[in-house]
Amino acid sequence: MAALTTPAPEPSPGRRTTGPSAVVAIAAALAALVGACAKSPDAGVARPSGDDAAHAQLVPVTAAQVAEVVAAARGKVVLLNVWATWCNPCREEFPYLVRLHRELGGKGFELVLVSADFENQLPKVTEFLAAEGVDFRTYRKLGADSEFIDGLDPRWSGALPATFVYDRSGTLRDFWEGDLSYEGFLERLEPWLNDKAS
Amino acid sequence: MNKVIAVSVLGVAAAAAADVAALSLGDAAPMATVKMKSVDGRELSIAEAAGAKGTLVMFSCNHCPYVKAWEDRIASLGNGAPAQGVGVIVINANDPEAYPDDDYAAMQKRAQEKGFKFPYVVDATSDVARAFGATRTPEVYLFDAAGKLVYKGAIDDNAQDAAKVQHRYLADALEAVSAGREVAVRETKAIGCSIKFRSAR
Numbered sequence: 001m002a003a004l005t006t007p008a009p010e011p012s013p014g015r016r017t018t019g020p021s022a023v024v025a026i027a028a029a030l031a032a033l034v035g036a037c038a039k040s041p042d043a044g045v046a047r048p049s050g051d052d053a054a055h056a057q058l059v060p061v062t063a064a065q066v067a068e069v070v071a072a073a074r075g076k077v078v079l080l081n082v083w084a085t086w087c088n089p090c091r092e093e094f095p096y097l098v099r100l101h102r103e104l105g106g107k108g109f110e111l112v113l114v115s116a117d118f119e120n121q122l123p124k125v126t127e128f129l130a131a132e133g134v135d136f137r138t139y140r141k142l143g144a145d146s147e148f149i150d151g152l153d154p155r156w157s158g159a160l161p162a163t164f165v166y167d168r169s170g171t172l173r174d175f176w177e178g179d180l181s182y183e184g185f186l187e188r189l190e191p192w193l194n195d196k197a198s
Numbered sequence: 199m200n201k202v203i204a205v206s207v208l209g210v211a212a213a214a215a216a217d218v219a220a221l222s223l224g225d226a227a228p229m230a231t232v233k234m235k236s237v238d239g240r241e242l243s244i245a246e247a248a249g250a251k252g253t254l255v256m257f258s259c260n261h262c263p264y265v266k267a268w269e270d271r272i273a274s275l276g277n278g279a280p281a282q283g284v285g286v287i288v289i290n291a292n293d294p295e296a297y298p299d300d301d302y303a304a305m306q307k308r309a310q311e312k313g314f315k316f317p318y319v320v321d322a323t324s325d326v327a328r329a330f331g332a333t334r335t336p337e338v339y340l341f342d343a344a345g346k347l348v349y350k351g352a353i354d355d356n357a358q359d360a361a362k363v364q365h366r367y368l369a370d371a372l373e374a375v376s377a378g379r380e381v382a383v384r385e386t387k388a389i390g391c392s393i394k395f396r397s398a399r
Contacts, residue, residue: 082389084263084389086262086263086391087391087392088296088297088394089392089394116389118263118267118357118358119358120358141389144355144356145352145355145357145387145388145389146352146355146386146387146388148389149387149388149389150387156387157220157333157334157387158333158334158352158387158388158389158390159333159334159389159390159391159392159393160334160389160390160391160392161392177333177392178392
């Protein structure tokens with residue numbers, strides 16, 4: 001698992017090690033069982049229970065719907081990351097994104113993950129999300145690439161990963177292509193996290 | 199370039215993609231005389247691959263699922279272009295240390311399997327891709343007879359399903375260049391795999 005092999009300097013040692021992601025995965029599996037009882041999952045494709053939780057929370061979105069998600073998070077700094085299971089740099093930075101969610105979620109920060117995987121790869125997506133301990137709602141790209149890309153930001157070439165930072169008022173403030181370290185993400189987020197005015 | 203200005207106005211230290219100004223429509227191919235080794239062992243440059251009516255330069259690789267999804271179309275468009283008077287060169291700029299599937303031997307194998315009749319070459323420093331401002335695979339640059347960039351972007355509008363393609367961007371651009379007409383849709387985008395550049399020396 002990437003979280004185990006990628007050395008990331010821990011600003012608050014001991015606060016969180018690798019254990020919790022396993023706990024989260026178990027929690028996700030439990031949630032899946034509960035979910036399976038509460039409502040019948042879509043078409044009878046058999047999946048491991050961990051996948052169902054993630055699958056149920058993998059919401060298809062157009063660029064316009066992404067904008068709605070960002071708008072709904074008004075008051076929070078939003079980091080939007082477009083990734084795919086086949087994209088190695090995306091996979092490398094993924095644990096840092098989940099860590100941002102764990103450390104900053106509830107502190108005026110929201111992480112929005114959008115998978116750009118092909119529709120026939122969705123089982124892989126849910127499997128990856130479960131393995132990374134993602135127990136919150138994430139999204140997947142819907143519709144034509146070009147509309148999606150330009151709808152998010154015309155500066156985006158379409159390369160993955162692509163990351164967008166919105167301030168508390170929902171204004172796009174930063175954008176980059178390529179992966180970052182955990183510290184790299186913090187550095188890019190700090191100006192907007194510290195900006196109480198926007 | 200508007201995009202670059204927008205970036206600096208925001209005071210954003212943008213990432214790799216914006217560090218190099220991407221090639222604009224009307225530009226000539228940069229580093230066109232740099233020799234690159236093709237899968238058949240020949241060394242050739244973009245200039246040497248040029249056709250009388252135009253030149254198709256494509257950044258590609260082996261490992262990328264988007265490339266694989268488009269690969270049959272890449273083979274058919276690339277193999278058909280010379281008959282339209284358009285020269286073809288497909289360039290792999292990925293660092294094979296990051297993606298072993300993208301090494302030279304794997305390129306030779308892929309070219310044979312897919313029946314590529316065009317040169318599939320190694321950008322051994324990734325500098326050609328850098329000079330183009332290429333960011334992803336597959337990414338297409340089509341130059342006209344005068345050597346000016348007239349189309350850049352995607353192959354078509356549906357990587358995943360060839361049967362559901364509505365706009366054959368590259369095929370249309372190739373036809374236009376071949377006929378000496380203006381290309382109608384000159385810039386498109388698609389999601390792709392980030393080019394894994396070799397470290398700058």
